[in-house]
Amino acid sequence: MRIGELVRRTGVSERLLRYYEEQGLLNPSRLPSGYREYTEAHVETVRRIRCLLAAGLSTSTIATVLPCLEARGERLAPTCPDVVGQLRAERDRIDQAMRDLRESRQALDLVISAARG
Amino acid sequence: MRIGELVRRTGVSERLLRYYEEQGLLNPSRLPSGYREYTEAHVETVRRIRCLLAAGLSTSTIATVLPCLEARGERLAPTCPDVVGQLRAERDRIDQAMRDLRESRQALDLVISAARG
DNA sequence: CTAAAGTCTCACATGTATGTGAGAGTCAAG
DNA sequence: CTTGACTCTCACATACATGTGAGACTTTAG
Numbered sequence: 481m482r483i484g485e486l487v488r489r490t491g492v493s494e495r496l497l498r499y500y501e502e503q504g505l506l507n508p509s510r511l512p513s514g515y516r517e518y519t520e521a522h523v524e525t526v527r528r529i530r531c532l533l534a535a536g537l538s539t540s541t542i543a544t545v546l547p548c549l550e551a552r553g554e555r556l557a558p559t560c561p562d563v564v565g566q567l568r569a570e571r572d573r574i575d576q577a578m579r580d581l582r583e584s585r586q587a588l589d590l591v592i593s594a595a596r597g
Numbered sequence: 598m599r600i601g602e603l604v605r606r607t608g609v610s611e612r613l614l615r616y617y618e619e620q621g622l623l624n625p626s627r628l629p630s631g632y633r634e635y636t637e638a639h640v641e642t643v644r645r646i647r648c649l650l651a652a653g654l655s656t657s658t659i660a661t662v663l664p665c666l667e668a669r670g671e672r673l674a675p676t677c678p679d680v681v682g683q684l685r686a687e688r689d690r691i692d693q694a695m696r697d698l699r700e701s702r703q704a705l706d707l708v709i710s711a712a713r714g
Numbered sequence: 715c716t717a718a719a720g721t722c723t724c725a726c727a728t729g730t731a732t733g734t735g736a737g738a739g740t741c742a743a744g
Numbered sequence: 745c746t747t748g749a750c751t752c753t754c755a756c757a758t759a760c761a762t763g764t765g766a767g768a769c770t771t772t773a774g
Contacts (some may be wrong), residue, residue: 487683515751535701545736548708564712571705578698584652588688591665595681630770
């Protein structure tokens with residue numbers, strides 16, 4: 481499919497799809513015209529990217545993780561221990577983020593329910 | 598206490614403490630010299646601000662919520678229903694963020710444990 | 715008194731994801 | 745062939761939290 485359809489399928493703007501490609505997260509092939517050509521798999525990849533971005537990972541970290549996820553089952557694991565350490569750190573950061581979210585959610589709830597029982 | 602101590606107590610930079618004040622989140626009194634003077638309560642307020650920021654709320658939204666939290670017990674609730682609606686939206690956003698975090702955490706775990714069983 | 719540490723304001727810079735517009739090429743339908 | 749929809753690259757802009765440095769004043773310690 482071309483970019484327009486991927487936009488429709490994912491809800492992500494053209495601009496961002498091109499940006500993700502520039503950051504090495506997506507590598508569509510090209511038609512003779514130069515148009516990008518995406519596959520079904522890209523739809524899921526974009527979804528993952530959005531999810532990881534929402535979790536606060538940077539595009540460059542995502543670039544590290546994505547290939548591993550795509551090769552899931554064939555256990556393509558990151559090679560250098562550097563990367564693993566970094567991922568562990570991200571995971572810890574996520575755990576902390578979840579704690580913060582829980583607390584903030586609670587705070588919001590407090591205010592919302594105070595608005596009217 | 599003056600700003601330096603608050604920096605030590607909270608781990609938040611001078612720059613940010615002044616920024617939070619500029620955004621209406623913090624209102625220390627001033628000494629005759631013009632120096633800011635913070636109270637014990639401000640330590641906790643800063644902690645809350647950090648937590649809400651981490652949850653993805655903007656400083657202006659936080660400005661809305663903070664007074665309600667500070668008056669907790671005296672149930673100072675937001676007045677206009679506009680605000681409540683906005684807060685509900687934030688809460689929903691947080692819920693989604695938590696789902697994303699869970700999913701991303703799982704993805705990271707997958708990669709990390711693939712690195713070596 | 716003096717020096718050093720603390721603080722003030724102001725302003726410019728940065729990073730990262732994202733928007734927006736211009737100008738040109740491509741493709742499909744009439 | 746022409747028009748309109750789609751796509752391309754490129755570049756400049758934005759929002760927001762945050763860093764950094766300059767120049768001046770205040771406070772504290774020797």
